[in-house]
Amino acid sequence: MFSNNILSFQFLMLCSLFLHFRVSISFDPHLPDISILRNCNIDKIYQFGDSLSDTGNHILENPFDQCSKPPYGSSFFENPTGRCSDGLLMIDYIASAAGIPFLSPYLDASANFSHGANFAVVGSTALSVQAMAKKNILASTTNCSLEIQLEWLSKHLFSLCKSDLDCRQEKLKNALFMVGETGGNDFNFALLQGKTIEETKSMVPEVVEVIMEAVRRVINLGAVQVVVPGNFPIGCIPLFLTAFQTTNATAYDKHQCLKDLNDFAIFQNQYLQQAISILKKENPNTIILYADYYNAFLWLLENCSYLGFDVASALKACCGGGGKYNYSLSRVCGSINNALCSHPDQYISWDGMHMTQKAYVFLAKWLVADLLPQLNCNADISYHSDTFDI
Numbered sequence: 001m002f003s004n005n006i007l008s009f010q011f012l013m014l015c016s017l018f019l020h021f022r023v024s025i026s027f028d029p030h031l032p033d034i035s036i037l038r039n040c041n042i043d044k045i046y047q048f049g050d051s052l053s054d055t056g057n058h059i060l061e062n063p064f065d066q067c068s069k070p071p072y073g074s075s076f077f078e079n080p081t082g083r084c085s086d087g088l089l090m091i092d093y094i095a096s097a098a099g100i101p102f103l104s105p106y107l108d109a110s111a112n113f114s115h116g117a118n119f120a121v122v123g124s125t126a127l128s129v130q131a132m133a134k135k136n137i138l139a140s141t142t143n144c145s146l147e148i149q150l151e152w153l154s155k156h157l158f159s160l161c162k163s164d165l166d167c168r169q170e171k172l173k174n175a176l177f178m179v180g181e182t183g184g185n186d187f188n189f190a191l192l193q194g195k196t197i198e199e200t201k202s203m204v205p206e207v208v209e210v211i212m213e214a215v216r217r218v219i220n221l222g223a224v225q226v227v228v229p230g231n232f233p234i235g236c237i238p239l240f241l242t243a244f245q246t247t248n249a250t251a252y253d254k255h256q257c258l259k260d261l262n263d264f265a266i267f268q269n270q271y272l273q274q275a276i277s278i279l280k281k282e283n284p285n286t287i288i289l290y291a292d293y294y295n296a297f298l299w300l301l302e303n304c305s306y307l308g309f310d311v312a313s314a315l316k317a318c319c320g321g322g323g324k325y326n327y328s329l330s331r332v333c334g335s336i337n338n339a340l341c342s343h344p345d346q347y348i349s350w351d352g353m354h355m356t357q358k359a360y361v362f363l364a365k366w367l368v369a370d371l372l373p374q375l376n377c378n379a380d381i382s383y384h385s386d387t388f389d390i
Helices: 009-026 033-040 057-061 090-097 127-133 148-162 164-171 183-190 197-203 206-221 238-243 259-282 293-302 357-374
Strands: 043-046 116-118 175-179 226-231 287-291
Touching: 033 090, 043 057, 043 090, 043 148, 090 357, 116 148, 116 206, 148 164, 148 183, 148 206, 164 197, 175 206, 183 197, 183 206, 183 238, 183 259, 197 259, 206 226, 206 259, 287 357
Parallel strands: 043 116, 043 175, 175 226, 226 287
Antiparallel strands: none
């Protein structure tokens, strides 16, 4: 759908190299033991983003949030923690693999932030709430956009570092900054509030520029390792499959995902990768990596049977409101009489918008396998067939 002329030669080369890597693991779903991430000597992680990464900020903002109710957290914590899943998130697995504790939410005043902090907030957007409103898009879940999260980081570093030089040369020299996933809600809210795909595409340059400015800011504050995730194939998400369900068989791909929505995600991700390529040239001494959520999810979907998921439920929510995809806006997970599956570990989607911890552990392993060779560390990636336990 989209022409290749928007891609630079450098980006095309990166894509071809990645394709070679991805094919090699697509035919053999064994992934490395991600504890080898400890070889990177990461001592802090700073996470920005939305509900894909929030470990408790929004529940402190709004104790009545959807993710603050049972059965959220039931598979690991046995009670809700503010994580929008039945258990752990990707950032939990990545932190654990790096040998550091789960990241505390920044709004928890009693927390220990010696190993980093989580600034992500459920419902957060890259654009400010005011900028979204000017586009006639309501973003009412939280006011804590990416800009606010960056302000929190500045306050945190002011208390952590003795000086700017101390931040750059000591405190942050082994830190990993996860700038996102962010921006996804900007597009989700637009599409779900009636904007066409073309209208939503017109927002991509502005959203990507805001993300790139965030990366510049964390680099100026001392970051030397930055990961910028792209978006998932949203046409495979039960929420969107329900909202845009159609009887037109040609609207679906071989996985029964909505092609137009996935094409939009591809466009967004390509634009983001091109911007990252430019930013890398501007900052040759900083590692700036793109985290390929799109292909990580496709790998998971294509290998779901091998990985222990129920193929018939691959596009259904475990916890939801019934219907073809077990999702309903009127009966979301956490509400009264929602339909809850018996075995969350056989489902990819937890609540129609977010994934199960079983899905997240595999996505985390895929991403570590992809990113590890590009990080500033010495790690021997050896593949094992016995590394799939949560």
